[in-house]
Amino acid sequence: MNFKVPRGTQDILPGESAKWQRVEEVIRELCRVYRYDEIRTPIFENTELFTRSVGETTDVVQKEMYTFTDRGDRSLTLRPEGTAGVVRAYVEHKMFGVPDQPVKLSYIGPMFRYERQQAGRYRQFVQFGVEAIGSADPAIDAEVIALAMDIYEKVGLTDIKLVLNSLGDKTTRDSHRSALIAHFEPSIHELCSDCQNRLHKNPLRILDCKKDHEHPLMATAPALPDYLTDEARAYFEEVKKYLDVLSIPYELDANLVRGLDYYNHTTFEIMSTASGFGAITTLCGGGRYDGLTSELGGPDAPGIGFALSIERLLLALEAEQKTLDLNNQLDVYIIAMDAAAKVKAVELTSTFRTKDIATEIDYVNRKMKAQMKAADRQHAKFVIILGETELQEQAATVKNMTTGEQQKVIFSELVTYLQSQL
Incomplete structure (x- = not known):
């Protein structure tokens, strides 16, 4: 029998692995400069951790998780993303009691999602991310975004852009939720079954639908920024002010909602603008997730983070025809x-x-x-x-x-x- 690598995975061979090592060196050095200490969490966690944090109505939970039952009849899931495990560790080890807040953490390792394989997307992929937990200062939002932008710039990418939005606070989300239901409900039968199921559970997820994103209802949907409270709007203005101070250009996109339920206030994506990169241009995504620590059994501690795919970073370098300085020549x-x-x-x-x-x-x-x-x-x-x-x-x-x-x-x-x- 001829064995082959499982569908949706890849072998990273010598030569190619040197590129990975170089990217990881850049990332680790920037984490040292920015003071984000590494944390290593298990590759699998209790399934409920992800259903509670990521959200039961998300594609990740409904369609993409690798879940199994162990010999103790416990439901476990290979981690589909990194934030939930890091926040779980933050709560479990009482890191909220550390004198110096926020606690700034970084991680890198394999994640697992059952999705259709395509360029730069695999069922086992390597994700790097950071989490800053314990501060509601808009300046930390700007710092997290700056770190992400620095990584791409240090490896040599130039054709990138930062897209920014605010999901607001709870009052904002509640008002926007009601407006979305009123907007979609009369014609919900025109949308896919997923959208129909999400209408009353989490209508914001409808805006993130991959099947119906071209439907006319999407273009006329209530824009979340129109429902921002004064406090949420002021917070977002502060974030933009700090980005301006750091000379980081950005575009505003009222439809940027991200695919996970724990986000609020600042949300962002970094995209490739390189010619021929592909239809899916997102390289990195992140945002603020105030309230996630309390959802996982700890005290309420605000947090913000991002995650990026190493595979897609390397794909972007290829699209821009950029080469890494590997510095691995034989002496x-x-x-x-x-x-x-x-x-x-x-x-x-x-x-x-x-x-x-x-x-x-x-x-x-x-x-x-x-x-x-x-x-x-x-x-x-x-x-x-x-x-x-x-x-x-x-x-x-x-x-x-x-x-x-x-x-x-x-x-x-x-x-x-x-x-x-x-």
Whole structure:
């Protein structure tokens, strides 16, 4: 039987994995600068965590979750997103008691959603995200958005835009909810069954429908910004003020509601504007979720965060024809001419590696010419040749693969010589 990778998943092979590592390096360095400490939560959680936080009427919960029953007859779900698990950990470990608030957390790891595979979207995908929990300051909203924008800029993306909206507070949502029901109810039979089911449960989700997004009712639906309370409007103006201070351009979109139920106030997406990127342009999404901590059994603590797909980031780089500085070139390839030289090559390889000099040798007993070709294929900066003469002289022949120059260097000075050249 020929086994293949499961549908909706992928193997990330050497070469491609180097791109992932580079992106992750950029992300981790920016998290250090912004002071977002890493948190690692389980890959599966109790199913109710997601139905309560993400929302029972969302596509994620209704159609996309990988849920199973374990031997203890407990319903568990492979995490479809990261916020719920992070907030659960925040509550469970009483991080609300930490003196320095907000608690600023970051995570990166695989998520799982059963959806149709397409470019940049998989059933197992890697998501990076941050959560800032414990502050209702509009300035932290701007900081979270700035971090997301910085990541894309640091990896080299230029064809991106920030889209912004406010979902307002509870009073805003209640007023808008009533207006949506009144708008859609007379013609709800024209919409899909999902929209019909959501009309009285969560009509805001209708605006996020993928099937009916072109229906005329969507274009004439009540705009949420028209229902913002004075307090919610003032909060949103503060967020925009801080973005202006940070020189971060944005577009306003009254129909941006996001796909998860826990959002309120600030909501945003970062999109690719690159030609040929595809119909689905969203790279990153996030927003404020005040009230989620209390929904999960903790004290009320305001929060905001975002999540981005590493796969779609790499796809955007490809669309813009941008390359990452991988910095993974081989420093030294050691060629051994005979068995005695092979022993010395193994010794030198170990010595070089302890000094952080990337080193490779031949393990399939190829001739010198074949070993030289291997060094060239791997873009080695230097080749060290060891044979009977070199062992007798206790000096290696070192060839600079860029200039073609070669010289003899005694064994005891090899490390110093290579460090000076590299």
